[in-house]
Amino acid sequence: MxxxxxxxxxxxxxxxxxxxxxxxxxxxxxxxxxxxxxxxxxxxxxPVEELKGIIAEVMENEPYYALQYGTTEGDNLLRKQLADRYKKFGIDVNMDNIIITTASQQALDLIAKSFIDRGDTVIVGLPSYLGALSAFNSYGADMIGIPMDDEGEIPEVMEDEIKKAIARGKKPKFIYVIPDFQNPAGMTMSEKRRKEIIDIAHRYDILIVEDSPYRELRYEGENQRTLYELDGTQQVVLLGTFSKIFCPGFRIGWVMGHPEVLDKVVIGKQATDLCTPPFTQRIAARYMERGYLDPKxxxxxxxxxxxxxxxxxxxxxxxxxxxxxxxxxxxxxxxxxxxxxxxxxxxxxxxxxxxxxxxxxxxxxxxxxxxxxxxxxxxxxxxxxxxxxxxxxxxxxxxxxxxxxx
Amino acid sequence: MxxxxxxxxxxxxxxxxxxxxxxxxxxxxxxxxxxxxxxxxxxxxxPVEELKGIIAEVMENEPYYALQYGTTEGDNLLRKQLADRYKKFGIDVNMDNIIITTASQQALDLIAKSFIDRGDTVIVGLPSYLGALSAFNSYGADMIGIPMDDEGEIPEVMEDEIKKAIARGKKPKFIYVIPDFQNPAGMTMSEKRRKEIIDIAHRYDILIVEDSPYRELRYEGENQRTLYELDGTQQVVLLGTFSKIFCPGFRIGWVMGHPEVLDKVVIGKQATDLCTPPFTQRIAARYMERGYLDPKxxxxxxxxxxxxxxxxxxxxxxxxxxxxxxxxxxxxxxxxxxxxxxxxxxxxxxxxxxxxxxxxxxxxxxxxxxxxxxxxxxxxxxxxxxxxxxxxxxxxxxxxxxxxxx
Structure with a gap:
């Protein structure tokens, strides 16, 4: 040693x-x-019982695909299923706006790898998801915490902090938010608040990273539109995952965003794990195709x-x-x-x-x-x-x- | 945008x-x-037919384990199976010397993340595996290429380059080698050459990263002992993978080394993907337990x-x-x-x-x-x-x- x-x-x-x-x-x-x-x-x-059937079919019908290497961007059938589902909800995306990651944590890592040099600033909530803080920290990010009220990060404070960061030559690389059932603080941003934060991002030309692991787990109240949808210009990168609505053991997440941004994430992913397991991706794709996800x-x-x-x-x-x-x-x-x-x-x-x-x-x-x-x-x-x-x-x-x- | x-x-x-x-x-x-x-x-x-049975059993007997989050270090049953197999080959390791990664590429990424700051030097072969070069490059490594003869990197040149790097205040962070059927050059290091390189590593107190994806795929000649075994002091970190001897679609690899080094790799992995899919890990563990690997x-x-x-x-x-x-x-x-x-x-x-x-x-x-x-x-x-x-x-x-x- x-x-x-x-x-x-x-x-x-x-x-x-x-x-x-x-x-x-x-x-x-x-x-x-x-x-x-x-x-x-x-x-x-x-969904153990449903998966038994799906897995047996994948092993019967397409084992040589599922057990081989796959592309870094991810399984095309899964990307298409995800895009179609967002379309169903009225969001204008297609397969080229989605890449698959080894769950959300890798998406956070790759976003950090793509944008953060040691000492760069990023905007986060006070509090915010510790896995994100950890990923940003692992690239040496200087995190600027924004206090929150009942609707999320306070826009006036956020804008003020961004101005100060720009004044010292450290314009934030991105604004990281968890707008739905924020982890850990629990609040959900109103549409008004979402738009205010998008306005700030446009005013200062800053990317928004919208972490969206819990959005579909709503027990009361009405769905808010995603920042991705409200922005409409693909200045928002949305991170999704199957970990909370399907199973975490497959390690499948996705990044939805502008193809030019995704291209950088893919370059980083090539050097990081080549591809997310094609085996679990294909099972997930067939599971979605069968219509199991929504009732689940x-x-x-x-x-x-x-x-x-x-x-x-x-x-x-x-x-x-x-x-x-x-x-x-x-x-x-x-x-x-x-x-x-x-x-x-x-x-x-x-x-x-x-x-x-x-x-x-x-x-x-x-x-x-x-x-x-x-x-x-x-x-x-x-x-x-x-x-x-x-x-x-x-x-x-x-x-x-x-x-x-x- | x-x-x-x-x-x-x-x-x-x-x-x-x-x-x-x-x-x-x-x-x-x-x-x-x-x-x-x-x-x-x-x-x-x-091994499609064997896997059909194993997977059905995992889904029957332990689905709630396999579909849940797992520890960052990896599935203990799989770590134990791997350690036992190395022991069978006469190498003194136990479970604490092994962590699971999302295939070898992630191991390369995490080794780079653990040790490389932009501008740091590492020793590689001329030529060497492009996925490794890419991982090291993604952290800004300055790679020092060592020309090779029929037995691998030439020790005299390696030592000379290390001395020069030290003289300019840039002692290499590690020596990266693929001693068996080198990718892409094909040569296998003799035991003499392996020992010479270990001697250099000891003399200058430098880690060796031994990438070993093909070692078991030998078609003629005699097995050479790993650098990990020859060194005997855990100054070598060995990277293994199932991608070439089982299936790449599961994305399972491992890092074998000193627990203190593994601890750093685990800290990086927590921020990178939390854990490798417990689902594919458990299937692989049961596959090994059943004794399918060696005949395959x-x-x-x-x-x-x-x-x-x-x-x-x-x-x-x-x-x-x-x-x-x-x-x-x-x-x-x-x-x-x-x-x-x-x-x-x-x-x-x-x-x-x-x-x-x-x-x-x-x-x-x-x-x-x-x-x-x-x-x-x-x-x-x-x-x-x-x-x-x-x-x-x-x-x-x-x-x-x-x-x-x-």
Whole structure:
């Protein structure tokens, strides 16, 4: 083994640590643990029976295609199915506007690889998805966090920060938003807010990266149009994924955008993994072709709506009154906020050890290191019974913490 | 769409172009084309029947595991199967020395991400695998090419170049080698040569990256021990893949090395794709567990040995006498060399259009831009009949090129 491993690491990797969430996976095997961490879909939502038939057919009819290398852009049948589905929803796209990635995380990595040099600025929410922060950080991005109100990032602050960045010669490379059921804060942008952010992007000629993993998981209220659609000029790059509406184990996501932007992403992807597994892509394409996706999404929405309801009611019942939490209209997560002095990061291991329940500490989502009194709670993975029991445990734990303080 | 796309690209992506090989994939659908390009395994080598049974069992017995997210390190059963197999060959490793990647290309990407800052030097062969050059290039590596003799990179030149790099404050981050059936040059390092290169790495405290995709595909001669084994101190990182001995469509590779090095690779992987598809990993693990891999490799070796023989005989029969080519003891490729004035890059499209046969131009493999009179020929993908017919077409094409010149 070499002697100076630390010294030879790239500057970007030297500055990174293991993701808090990924590290928590280790505790998921602890007997009886109730996990509100991670962003795991409910295993019951996986279309196992449908897939058995589809996979058998793919192995019978097209195994030599599915087991061979594929193009970097992705399986054409899958790209077409995805484009047709967006068209059905009134969005004007075709296959050339879509490439397949090894799930959304790779899309985030490739967007970062395409645009970020060390020290470049990007705009993100306060808070924002930690996997995105991690991908941007791995290329040395300087992240500018924009505070949020009930409708998302505050446009006036965003514009002000963009002006300041431009003034110091660091015009942001892109604006990263999760407009539907934001992870972790839960809010959904109104159409007005979406348009305000698009206006800013046009005014300063900046790309928007619209991360859209949860959009179809809406349990109440009305769908908002995507920024991609509202913009209409392909200045928006939309990231989609099957991880929450089909299954994460296939690792399939996509990037929708202007072909010139996609061309750069493809060049990066060639050097990164050549292609996403043609095997899982072809199975997913046949699954869509068969019309299984939409009824499955409706089924998942029913399941998660009910799980969310149980969690909201249980938090109400068990959490100390010093806590508040969001009530998102969809998605997989709530965000809970405690008194200012609470440090969820420092308390997490105690919470797991004492009460066998896990959350994600909020600081992971704040590029400015704040949010130490917040935590993200996932309601999709555990059963309704466990959602209730987990909230009871959380409540017991934090009541004790508060009692000890006073 | 934004106005200044070129201006906002990262410096690394700005400098990259689409890979010549990936671009050639577009021509693979041309009717009647015989492709000696790419590194495609023979579809007939895919274990379709065995997989049908294994997949049905995975979907019956463990679908909720296989369709869910997995750990970044990879499926433990697969890591254990791989470690046990190396142990069987006398190499002292365990599961903690192995992580799974989204095939070898991701391993190359993550090694580059872990160690390369723009302008850092790395040692590669002249020629070397273009996917590796592309991965290193995508992080801005300054590649130092080492000329090769019949046994691989020449140690004296390598040491000299390392000294010069150190003298200018740019000690190479690692030495990248493909010791078995080198891609594209075909030679296999003797044990003596392997030890010489390990000695250099120890003397200057430099990591060795041993890329080992073809090692098990040996058609004659005796196995050489891996650098990983000969070194014995885990200063070598070995990259393995199922793409050539099982199927590329699953996108499964692995990195074997010191746990401290793997830890850095895992941190990078978390930000890159979270995990390789648990679905294909679990199928591969069950496939290995069932003992299917070794007999399949023996079968592939028989098939490719015969395909290689046909290609060697056909080149002898059809190519102009001005050409020479390598006769590797294994792997998937030959490298052919024409007269100095031949430019295979400039001639490739004519060759495809006139004779409907494709190769990869040699320049893609030379980090110093040389090799314009060389080409890489794959003999694994096409049938024996096509290997013969393709060589006939190549011969016709290059005889015409030579006749026109004189």
């Amino acid at each position: 070499i002697n100076d491993l630390q010294d030879i690491l790239s500057v970007n990797i030297r500055g990174m640590k293991r993701s808090a969430i990924r590290e928590l996976l280790k505790y998921l095997n602890q007997p009886g643990l109730i996990s509100f961490s991670g962003g795991f879909p409910a295993p019951q939502s996986f 999404i409706a089924e998942i929405c029913n399941m998660y709506k009910s799980k969310q309801k149980v969690m909201l009611e249980s938090l109400e019942e068990f959490m100390p009154e010093e806590f508040t939490w969001t009530k998102p209209q969809g998605g997989l997560f709530l965000m809970a906020t405690g008194p200012e002095w609470i440090d969820t990061d420092a308390l997490l291991l105690d919470c797991i050890k004492e009460q066998n329940v896990a959350y994600v500490a909020g600081t992971s989502f704040f590029c400015n290191g704040k949010g130490q009194n917040t935590m993200r709670l996932n309601f999709s993975y555990e059963s309704e019974e466990n959602n209730r029991e987990g909230c009871r445990r959380l409540g017991t734990f934090f009541k004790k913490v508060i009692a000890e303080k006073s | 934004i106005n200044d796309l070129q201006d906002i690209l990262s410096v690394n992506i700005r400098g990259m172009k689409r890979s010549a090989i990936r671009e050639l994939l577009k021509y693979l659908n041309q009717p009647g084309l015989i492709s000696f390009s790419g590194g495609f395994p023979a579809p007939q080598s895919f 490799i023996a079968e592939i070796c028989n098939m490719y040995k015969s395909k290689q023989k046909v290609m060697l005989e056909s080149l002898e029969e059809f190519m102009p006498e001005e050409f020479t080519w390598t006769k590797p003891q294994g792997g998937l490729f030959l490298m052919a060399t024409g007269p100095e004035w031949i430019d295979t890059d400039a001639l490739l499209l004519d060759c495809i259009k006139e004779q409907n046969v494709a190769y990869v131009a040699g320049t893609s493999f030379f980090c110093n831009g040389k090799g314009q009179n060389t080409m890489r020929l794959n003999f694994s993908y096409e049938s024996e009949e096509n290997n013969r017919e393709g060589c006939r077409r190549l011969g016709t094409f290059f005889k015409k090129v030579i006749a026109e010149k004189s």
